[in-house]
Amino acid sequence: GQNIDQPTEMTATEGAIVQINCTYQTSGFNGLFWYQQHAGEAPTFLSYNVLDGLEEKGRFSSFLSRSKGYSYLLLKELQMKDSASYLCAVKDSNYQLIWGAGTKLIIKP
Amino acid sequence: ETGVTQTPRHLVMGMTNKKSLKCEQHLGHNAMYWYKQSAKKPLELMFVYSLEERVENNSVPSRFSPECPNSSHLFLHLHTLQPEDSALYLCASSQDPPGTRVTGELFFGEGSRLTVL
Numbered sequence: 001g002q003n004i005d006q007p008t009e010m011t012a013t014e015g016a017i018v019q020i021n022c023t024y025q026t027s028g029f030n031g032l033f034w035y036q037q038h039a040g041e042a043p044t045f046l047s048y049n050v051l052d053g054l055e056e057k058g059r060f061s062s063f064l065s066r067s068k069g070y071s072y073l074l075l076k077e078l079q080m081k082d083s084a085s086y087l088c089a090v091k092d093s094n095y096q097l098i099w100g101a102g103t104k105l106i107i108k109p
Numbered sequence: 110e111t112g113v114t115q116t117p118r119h120l121v122m123g124m125t126n127k128k129s130l131k132c133e134q135h136l137g138h139n140a141m142y143w144y145k146q147s148a149k150k151p152l153e154l155m156f157v158y159s160l161e162e163r164v165e166n167n168s169v170p171s172r173f174s175p176e177c178p179n180s181s182h183l184f185l186h187l188h189t190l191q192p193e194d195s196a197l198y199l200c201a202s203s204q205d206p207p208g209t210r211v212t213g214e215l216f217f218g219e220g221s222r223l224t225v226l
Contacts, residue, residue: 008149030210035217042111043199045214087152095208097215099151 028093132200
């Protein structure tokens, strides 16, 4: 079967750095997405990785290792507004999206 | 504001009621999706429409009935639901056709929170 694993919940301190991991076992790989979802709001697109390496976008970076079936989302200089759920999704060999259950990130002052 | 609007935001219904969820996208996209989001579970794809034609129906019970009258509007008709159908129902759209190499990011609405009593 196809599977995406993410930690259910993480806690971090304002101003710090946090890394949210995502491991996947899918039938093929055609890209990995990260979305952010604040409570009661729409998921919004953060990043897309299809090649190995690190993609940086402001305070957020996303890393991919296809050989390890692994990605992470790195959030720097954490702000209270970063409290949200972070969803990882992989596009498989049929270009279908396989979703993780999401990681709820709690930021404390 | 994501360009995808869902109504109602909250809905409480009994098991014998009939109700509908509405989704409208203002992005000029050609593909629209219904997802079910339950607590601590992955998003479940329910239906996909491309250019108003249903292209995917992921073994969803017949008590859920989608309708796509045009490329900007999507409905989910609900009837004789069960308490386990209580969840957040998310609508999404994409610029590119679904399930292809070029299919990019999805644009989601804020969802309709459904409670079935």
